[in-house]
Amino acid sequence: xxxxxxxxxxxxxxPIARGGLFAVRRVYCVGRNYAEHIKEMGNDVKxxxxxxxxxxxxxxxxxxxxxxxxxxxxxxxxxxxxxxxGKDGADIAAEDALTHVYGYACGLDMTRRDLQAVAKxxxxxxxxxxxxxxxAPIGTIEPAEAIGHPTSGAITLSxxxxxxxxxxxGDQIWSVPETIAYLSQFVTLRAGDxxxxxxxxxxxxxxxxxxxxxxxxxxxxxxxxxx
Ligand code: MN
Numbered sequence: 668x669x670x671x672x673x674x675x676x677x678x679x680x681x682p683i684a685r686g687g688l689f690a691v692r693r694v695y696c697v698g699r700n701y702a703e704h705i706k707e708m709g710n711d712v713k714x715x716x717x718x719x720x721x722x723x724x725x726x727x728x729x730x731x732x733x734x735x736x737x738x739x740x741x742x743x744x745x746x747x748x749x750x751x752x753g754k755d756g757a758d759i760a761a762e763d764a765l766t767h768v769y770g771y772a773c774g775l776d777m778t779r780r781d782l783q784a785v786a787k788x789x790x791x792x793x794x795x796x797x798x799x800x801x802x803a804p805i806g807t808i809e810p811a812e813a814i815g816h817p818t819s820g821a822i823t824l825s826x827x828x829x830x831x832x833x834x835x836x837g838d839q840i841w842s843v844p845e846t847i848a849y850l851s852q853f854v855t856l857r858a859g860d861x862x863x864x865x866x867x868x869x870x871x872x873x874x875x876x877x878x879x880x881x882x883x884x885x886x887x888x889x890x891x892x893x894x
Contacts, residue, residue, distance in 0.1 A: 678723070681728050681772065693857075699714065700846075700865025701867040719793045719797055721802055726804075726861075727801050732894040733891050736800065739781055739782060743780040748864045750861065750864060751768065751769045751771065753767065755855065756856055764847035765843070769810060770813075772809065777802045778870075804890075814885055818837060819835055821835055824882075825879070831871055832868065846864060
């Protein structure tokens, strides 16, 4: 036993639909990937993609509730397709990218929008707006072997049963292979990494007591309650 000062934290893991657990290493997120959401945020559709990250232990699984976070009064939902990487690689060619994908899930990129607005205006990092505790509820991972590699299908989010977000995976500006190829030019991707691929239009605030359900046709769902 190594001489650790304290017991190392167990890896955060996500249930796999067919059984077993997917141990999370890193969580990358695409900043903008659906034209209608880019327009609602007042940005230029033609900009190249950019990435930010959340800590692995921001992931929340099993439909568990999340706390309304501190330091915000504008806590937003963003429903996203989550890509689960199953094979290491750097400088991955788009043509080979899908061989690095283990599976997919539906996830939420929860955002302190007011802090993000301040960070954007000041040219500061987004960590405190995006990478806070419990900011990434994620549903069960479906292996690509079982569901294939979805390129179209509805991606939706409802709050208390009322639909707030709706888009189609086919509307993503950067496809999953293109996103993997681009991101892997900057960092080595490894098994256990997740990529949250951006959200469609309709983002908005939630309050304590709200029940959130995200769904992606052919992939799955994610649920949480704001406590
Ligand atoms: Mn997002």
